[in-house]
Amino acid sequence: xxxxxxxxxxxxxxxxxxxxxxxxxxxxxxxxxxxxxxxxxxxxxxxxxxxxxxxxxxxxxxxxxxxxxxxxxxxxxxxxxxxxxxxxxxxxxxxxxxxxxxxxxxxxxxxxxxxxxxxxxxxxxxxxxxxxxxxxxxxxxxxxxxxxxxxxxxxxxxxxxxxxxxxxxxxxxxxxxxxxxxxxxxxxxxxxxx
Amino acid sequence: xxxxxxxxxxxxxxxxxxxxxxxxxxxxxxxxxxxxxxxxxxxxxxxxxxxxxxxxxxxxxxxxxxxxxxxxxxxxxxxxxxxxxxxxxxxxxxxxxxxxxxxxxxxxxxxxxxxxxxxxxxxxxxxxxxxxxxxxxxxxxxxxxxxxxxxxxxxxxxxxxxxxxxxxxxxxxxxxxxxxxxxxxxxxxxxxxx
Numbered sequence: 001x002x003x004x005x006x007x008x009x010x011x012x013x014x015x016x017x018x019x020x021x022x023x024x025x026x027x028x029x030x031x032x033x034x035x036x037x038x039x040x041x042x043x044x045x046x047x048x049x050x051x052x053x054x055x056x057x058x059x060x061x062x063x064x065x066x067x068x069x070x071x072x073x074x075x076x077x078x079x080x081x082x083x084x085x086x087x088x089x090x091x092x093x094x095x096x097x098x099x100x101x102x103x104x105x106x107x108x109x110x111x112x113x114x115x116x117x118x119x120x121x122x123x124x125x126x127x128x129x130x131x132x133x134x135x136x137x138x139x140x141x142x143x144x145x146x147x148x149x150x151x152x153x154x155x156x157x158x159x160x161x162x163x164x165x166x167x168x169x170x171x172x173x174x175x176x177x178x179x180x181x182x183x184x185x186x187x188x189x190x191x192x193x194x
Numbered sequence: 195x196x197x198x199x200x201x202x203x204x205x206x207x208x209x210x211x212x213x214x215x216x217x218x219x220x221x222x223x224x225x226x227x228x229x230x231x232x233x234x235x236x237x238x239x240x241x242x243x244x245x246x247x248x249x250x251x252x253x254x255x256x257x258x259x260x261x262x263x264x265x266x267x268x269x270x271x272x273x274x275x276x277x278x279x280x281x282x283x284x285x286x287x288x289x290x291x292x293x294x295x296x297x298x299x300x301x302x303x304x305x306x307x308x309x310x311x312x313x314x315x316x317x318x319x320x321x322x323x324x325x326x327x328x329x330x331x332x333x334x335x336x337x338x339x340x341x342x343x344x345x346x347x348x349x350x351x352x353x354x355x356x357x358x359x360x361x362x363x364x365x366x367x368x369x370x371x372x373x374x375x376x377x378x379x380x381x382x383x384x385x386x387x388x
Contacts, residue, residue: 085384122320129319150356151381158348162341187345190279192386 015053015063017043022060023106026113031057031120061110062123069131071095072156076138084144084152091135092156092180099167099176108168132157155191159184209247209257211237216254217300220307225251225314255304256317263325265289266350270332278338278346285329286350286374293361293370302362326351349385353378 021043025034036057040050054060075094076087099107114120135153140146163180166172172179215237219228230251234244248254269288270281293301308314329347334340357374360366366373 083384122316125319125323126316147356147360147377147380148384150359151352151377151384154352154356155349155381155385158345158352162344162348165344166341183341183345186341187349187385190277190342190345191349191381 014043014045014049018045018050018053019060019063020106022057023109023113026061027109031113031117058120058123061114061120062127065127065130068098068127069134071098072131072135072160073138076135076142080142084139084148085155087139087142087144088135088152088156089184092160092184093177095160096177096180099164101175104167104176107164108170111165111168128157128161155187159187208237208239208243212239212244212247213254213257214300216251217303217307220255221303225307225311252314252317255308255314256321259321259324262292262321263328265292266325266329266354267332270329270336274336278333278342279349281333281336281338282329282346282350283378286354286378287371289354290371290374293358295369298361298370301358302364305359305362322351322355349381353381 018039022034022039025039025042034057036050037047039057039060040047054063072091072095075090078090080087080090082090114124132153135156136146136149139149139153144152159180163176163183166179166183167174167176174182212233216228216233219233219236228251230244231241233251233254234241248257266285266289269284272284274281274284276284308318326347329350330340330343333343333347338346353374357370357377360373360377361368361370368376
């Protein structure tokens, strides 16, 4: 239900239309080569409608950060007697539903726009850093030692980031969950040799 | 010799005087409450001298990023047949000399100024992200698989960042190298349970 709800919201409505239109224009002319007014016109909507959905042009690419963080945080708040890393692994599993196959082409195009623009890369970096901080706090709130909480949360975000970069690489066909699981196993194998 | 050379450079010269003076003023009045002109005057120097050493006020807190990255990167370029994580561990060991005991009070005061100012926190985050990217490239250049290179480099920076935060905590007395070694062992123990 949750997943179907998410996909349905994604594919309909003015907000999603504006996001898809904006991304197509950014891909063609670069992020700085497109105005809000042009995005709204190309989507057949008014600027006023644009600003009802997004605070600014950048927000088109970064909307939904709350939902994004929540997908990682919800599994951390479930009762568990697992250690920090076990909990983070369940958090990563919870995030898999954010990236179904039908989203890959949008994510790939978004990543290309971001990669071409340093200020957008910074924003993406801050988003992931904010996620790691929120996960660290969530673990510490459940009684995990602060150092272990930080290490596990940062390791989890590293796995996510690395898996996501692979998922949107041209030609990569494995589903996001399979890639993330492989990256996690590689981290275990690399770092486990203490 | 290297370490003595570094400390000597640190304690003398107009650049260092400006850094210490600026930090004292920032600690008292906040980063935004101090001008370059006030820093120069308090150090008994001219604004022109300030701008010979730093491009702007923020640079006072972030000078030497090249040396900082180089301390991590130099061990990675040495010939080695170790795997990615073994190399990163030698990189972390190489960075220990950057943080001798006599630097702790400056680092602690700098951290307090940064923690109180979101734009400075972003700059610090970007500095560490840039370090992780440079380490990833250095490992990949030595033939390490890109995914392993990214995971090892990010894990190394996570260990450094976590150890550094502990080192500048009020009341912490262990040397930086000992803290970093303990954090690394904790990461091995947490993440090794694959």
